[in-house]
Structure formats: C-alpha cells, structure tokens
Amino acid sequence: MMPANHFEVAVIGGGIVGCAAAYYLAESGLECILIEKNDIASGTSSRCDGNVTIVDKDPGFDSHMSLVSQQLIEELYEKLDRPFEYRKLGSILVCDNDEEMQAAVDWVKTQREAGLKFNVLDQQDIRKESPFFADDIPGGLECETDSLINPYLFCYSLIDKAQSAYGLTVKTQAEVKNIVKSDGDFTIHTANGDVHAKKVVNAAGVWAPFIGKMLGVDIPITPRKGHILVGARQHPVMMRNVMEFGYLMNKFGRERIADERTAKHGVALVLEPTESQNFLLGSSRQFVGYDPTIDIRVVETMARRALRFFPKMDDFKIIRAYTGFRPYTEDHLPIVSAVEEIPGFYIAAGHEGDGISLATGTGKLMEEIVNGKSETIIPTEPLRYDRFKKSEVFA
C-alpha cells in the first residue's frame, strides 16, 4: 500500500484513451490514479461519433490495430457492468461515382487478402440498406466486424468497473498545472492538490503537447477540428453507420474529385444512427487551431453533401451542432510509447479520427509497456514516440 496521494501510475486525461489505459493498468494490479481537468469524457471523446471501424483504416498495421481493439471491446461488453450502447452491425462506405466504385472494389480485394471481413455492395444492396438513399449511388462496400458505441457511456463504464473491481482512484476538476521529476518520482501539481507517482501516462488528447512541455518533451500533435449535426428522432434513416468513399481521401489527405467548398472544409458524409435513432451527421476536417466556434459555412456544406446521398432527408429536423478536435499526427498513427529521455513518462495520444476505434488496443498496449512485458498485443514499433525525430516535425 502506497502513502496517501502516492501512486504507481498517474494517467492524465479522462477521455476514452485515458479511461481505457487506466482501466487496464488498474486491472493489472497497479495502484493507479486518473487525473482529469474537467469531468470524465469532457474533451473530444464526447464531441465525436461512436464508430468502431476498420472500414476507414489503411490495410496493414492500421487495420490490424483496429481489429484487435474491436475484439477487446467485444470482451468488455461481456465484462463491464454498465451498458454502453454497443451494437455490432457492420458499417458501409458508399460511392459517389464509377471511379470511386472501381477504387472500392480494389479496396475490398486488398482488405480481404489481409483476412478482413469486407464485401462489395452493388446498387441493389445499397437500396436495401435504406429507402432514403439516392437512386444513382453506384454501390459501395461493407465491413462486417465494425460496431457502434456511445463513447461517453463507455468512458464511465470503464471507470466504474476499474474503481469498483480494481481500486482505481479518479480525480476530476484537477487540471494539471505542472509536473516536476526528482529522485525518480513525479510530483504532479494540479488545481486540486499535488499527486505523486512513479510513472505518468500523458493521455491528454489534443492537449498532450501542453503536458509534454511541462517536462521539456515536444509532442507533434495538432488539433484537427470536426463539426457534427444532430438530427431529431424521426424516421429511422439507417440502422448502421455509413460513410462515403471520399471520407478516406479527406482523412489521409489524398486527392479527391469534389467541389471547392467540399474540398476546402474537408467535408465527407458520415451518418451514424444512435441507439435512440437520433442521427449524427458529419463530417468536416480543418486545421484552425483550438477555436471551437461552429462555422455555418461548414454546416451548410455538410448538409448539402448529405443530400447528395440522402435526397429525401431535405425536410428532416436538425436539433443542434457541435465541434470537436481530432488529435492529428502527420503519419496518421497515434503515439503509444515510453519517452526514453524521461524514464517513467509515457504518451498515449494522437488518435485523430480513430480514438474511439483504437482506445481499447491503446489502453491494453500501454499497460503492457508500463509493466515492461516483452510480448505485446500489437507491435510497439510503429507507435513509438521517437519515430518523429527522424521527420521534419522536429527539425
């Protein structure tokens, strides 16, 4: 037993990544505290969609990490006490034109060769998905293993179990103001008292660079803003998540045929039916710093894009809009890693638009890294912090 306010591990940031890391660290038997500036899930993890997808991942490491994370969520669905609106229905991508359709067929081939459950959908299949779809959509593809969760409920579900079963301490309304390392231990100065820990995990999402700075560590994560519109409950439009093929192009910064406004605001259709059948309509991608203001031009562009695929939704009611910040890294992979120059300091951040999909894999891997395990659930190399030192980001 450690003295009061002393812990083996302190996790900073109560978003989905910090909650998952704290869960697995506490489950492994470590005395662990989760420190959050505001409330649990008050950052990006409550200002997003809840898609747990492989459909939008690059084949290879990216999709492998997603598959492992999906398997962990399925396990947690059985293990956690509080429900989190888990629905394993698969998800689909729809194409705008014949060129995209050809690219979709190739995408399915590559993903199937990698052993993933992808299928091509033709025009008839798309019509069967929803009566609201435009008649001229040439087709698309589906990934059978994709699922939906409510990220906000998932965070609370993880914390609830970690507290009651594994002794996790949770400290909210405790913004970390500074961190000092001396005699091998960290003193974390928060707005609500000091905490001492042998190890610190920085899971502060888009704010991870500010935590890094406290210890002289540069973390190349940039906020990439996204808007979401929330639809009133009316006719069920879809039963599972749908994105357009152009979403992949925006996410990975690849060339895409789109009109000027759509391209400028990084707009591509994402429609997520929530469990209560409010739909969440996205998406946009912009580098505009930490300004959360809703931009009506972006909202209009998103609504217009939705009508391309769902023309019959033109009289549907939108009840509100919100924005969130994706923690962007230049190679589209998160940082899940020790920081060699500060022994005992770790980073679990930088998941861009994939943090809901990858949180469980990240949390489990962080537990294995902190505990010094030689065998890990996924390879550690692609996620190392020092990979950026070889790039221009640090130059």
Ligand SMILES: Cc1cc2nc3c(=O)[nH]c(=O)nc-3n(C[C@H](O)[C@H](O)[C@H](O)COP(=O)(O)OP(=O)(O)OC[C@H]3O[C@@H](n4cnc5c(N)ncnc54)[C@H](O)[C@@H]3O)c2cc1C
């Ligand atoms: C519009 C939009 C849609 C998205 N849709 C999806 C999706 O469908 N599927 C998917 O996989 N991903 C999606 N994402 C991405 C996903 O939401 C993020 O990758 C994920 O939420 C990041 O989680 P996090 O825990 O790293 O960060 P956060 O949830 O932001 O958590 C970080 C926490 O750190 C806290 N913090 C910051 N500074 C301090 C401090 N000094 N002291 C203490 N605490 C601090 C913050 O208050 C915050 O709660 C979407 C993102 C956006 C914006």
